[in-house]
Amino acid sequence: MELVRNARTAIDGNGAITVRARSVGDRIWLTVADTGRGMSPLALQGALNAFKTASAHGTGLGRVQHFARQAGGHVRIRSREGQGAVISIILPMSPFGTVAQSAARQRRGLQGDLH
DSSP states (O other): OHHHHHHHHHHTTSSOEEEEEEEETTEEEEEEEEOSOOOOHHHHHHHHHHHHHOOTTSOHHHHHHHHHHHTTOEEEEEEOTTSOEEEEEEEESOTTSSHHHHHHHHHHHHHHHHO
16 A cells, blocks of 8 residues: 555656556565656665665555565565656565465364364
8 A cells, every 4th residue: 555655646646556466486576556757766766775774664665665574575666757666565475385385284283273
């Protein structure tokens, strides 16, 4: 939601926001792209530096970065002034391996509790 709010602000009512999710190997990519004002190289560098120092209670982009890190993932930003921005959150499908492996462990755990 943070990324969509940022995109909404960047387009100033004129433009488009695209939200996509796709799996790539054992990762899921959540991407928010906008056709808004974009960021200059200096503003982009500032956003990237804010990611390194922001906490879970800091800026919206800082919260996105914090969430991604806590989930074992990371964030990528591409932007050009006047051409919008594309921000992707890349996360593991499951912090415990593949979904099938996680489900198998859960079944084994549940069976162990029943005996």
